[in-house]
Amino acid sequence: MIHCLIAIFKNIKGYHENRSYWYDEEIPFVEAAEIGTEKVIRDHSTIGIVVTTDGSIGEIERKDYIDAENQVINELKEIGKPFIVVLNSVHPTHPDTEKLAEELRNEHNVPVIPVSAENMSEKEIYNILKEALFEFPVLSVNVNMPDWIACLSYKHPLKKEYIEKIKESVTEVDKVRDVDMIIGHFQGCDHISKAYLSEVNAATGEITINLEAPEGLYNDVLNEIIGTNIDSKAKLISLFQEFNETKEEYDQFKEALKMVKQTGYGTSFPTIKDMKLDTPEIIKQGTRYGVKLKAVAPSIHMIRVDVESTFEPIIGSETQSKELIDNLMKNYDSDPDSVWKSEMFGRSLDVIVQEGIRGKLSLMPDNIRHKLQTTLTKVVNKGSNNMIAIVI
Numbered sequence: 001m002i003h004c005l006i007a008i009f010k011n012i013k014g015y016h017e018n019r020s021y022w023y024d025e026e027i028p029f030v031e032a033a034e035i036g037t038e039k040v041i042r043d044h045s046t047i048g049i050v051v052t053t054d055g056s057i058g059e060i061e062r063k064d065y066i067d068a069e070n071q072v073i074n075e076l077k078e079i080g081k082p083f084i085v086v087l088n089s090v091h092p093t094h095p096d097t098e099k100l101a102e103e104l105r106n107e108h109n110v111p112v113i114p115v116s117a118e119n120m121s122e123k124e125i126y127n128i129l130k131e132a133l134f135e136f137p138v139l140s141v142n143v144n145m146p147d148w149i150a151c152l153s154y155k156h157p158l159k160k161e162y163i164e165k166i167k168e169s170v171t172e173v174d175k176v177r178d179v180d181m182i183i184g185h186f187q188g189c190d191h192i193s194k195a196y197l198s199e200v201n202a203a204t205g206e207i208t209i210n211l212e213a214p215e216g217l218y219n220d221v222l223n224e225i226i227g228t229n230i231d232s233k234a235k236l237i238s239l240f241q242e243f244n245e246t247k248e249e250y251d252q253f254k255e256a257l258k259m260v261k262q263t264g265y266g267t268s269f270p271t272i273k274d275m276k277l278d279t280p281e282i283i284k285q286g287t288r289y290g291v292k293l294k295a296v297a298p299s300i301h302m303i304r305v306d307v308e309s310t311f312e313p314i315i316g317s318e319t320q321s322k323e324l325i326d327n328l329m330k331n332y333d334s335d336p337d338s339v340w341k342s343e344m345f346g347r348s349l350d351v352i353v354q355e356g357i358r359g360k361l362s363l364m365p366d367n368i369r370h371k372l373q374t375t376l377t378k379v380v381n382k383g384s385n386n387m388i389a390i391v392i
Helices: 029-044 066-079 095-108 122-134 157-169 176-186 217-226 233-263 318-329 336-341 349-362 366-382
Strands: 048-053 083-088 112-115 140-144 194-201 206-212 265-268 281-285 288-292 300-303
Touching: 048 066, 066 083, 083 095, 083 122, 095 112, 112 122, 122 176, 157 176, 176 194, 176 206, 233 265, 233 300, 336 349
Parallel strands: 048 083, 083 112, 140 206
Antiparallel strands: 194 206, 265 300, 281 288
């Protein structure tokens, strides 16, 4: 529905008349028009179209429209409803008319469309409505990235790049017409092949933008994550089968790993597949008989052992030793991992420490390992009712 309102200026016919549009008693025509305009634009309207003229319509000169024109535009800006200005002219394409339209655009910062209302075509009507739609405010921007990118970890460089681009693109968005600025932010990005507006909801101020990734990027990321090149469907199926088997094994130890990290000791419980049932036996208790069923299942016990590794290079003087420590720790607060990449005698510190830890673990005697396993088996099976002494 369209509600037509007027702004009053002195040379209009009926300026000094009284009307009773809004009250029981008569009020001046000027006041009635102002009240009506404000009521409709504030309470009833969704958008506003200000129709003014360059003075070529009728007998009233252009200068007589200016005060009322400015008043209406300023009121619409204050109310906050989206609106545009239509500049009605007998000759809308004349350079003077186009110059006036440009001056009004610059002065009021609103779209100004010069047209001839009498000879207006369907295309021009469509263009006016489109420009009005572009003036709706944007309250929220939804950006749809490819599903497989959305599933990536937030630490992945590709997802971080997408998120940063999205944050940059929405900083200057105010109206629907600013959407082109959003899309422009994604141009030139190697990992975004296409960005386009997919939906505009002017009622809620919500717009939706879709992003598409270039062909081949999915395979590149998949190969990077898997760590091997997938060049055929057969290789992909084979890899998935291998991953599925590995996952089934990992699921057994997952809870045990959590326990050992938290408490220092973790246990994985055996599944039905791991259980072995011995041959049932008949047992006798007094005058009564029964059946003995015995099942054996391997359980994995994980124990956290903190292995110490020391490295004590002889540097020279005390001053030189302090300088070495300062050099090692200079970036520790901002990047704790950097200390491990420090080179000493041609090798990084992490390699030196890892070699020391592996050396200690490999030197553990086999008989000690066997004794620990045997002792733990006895504790699990008989520890609840028996006293077990462990001699180290």
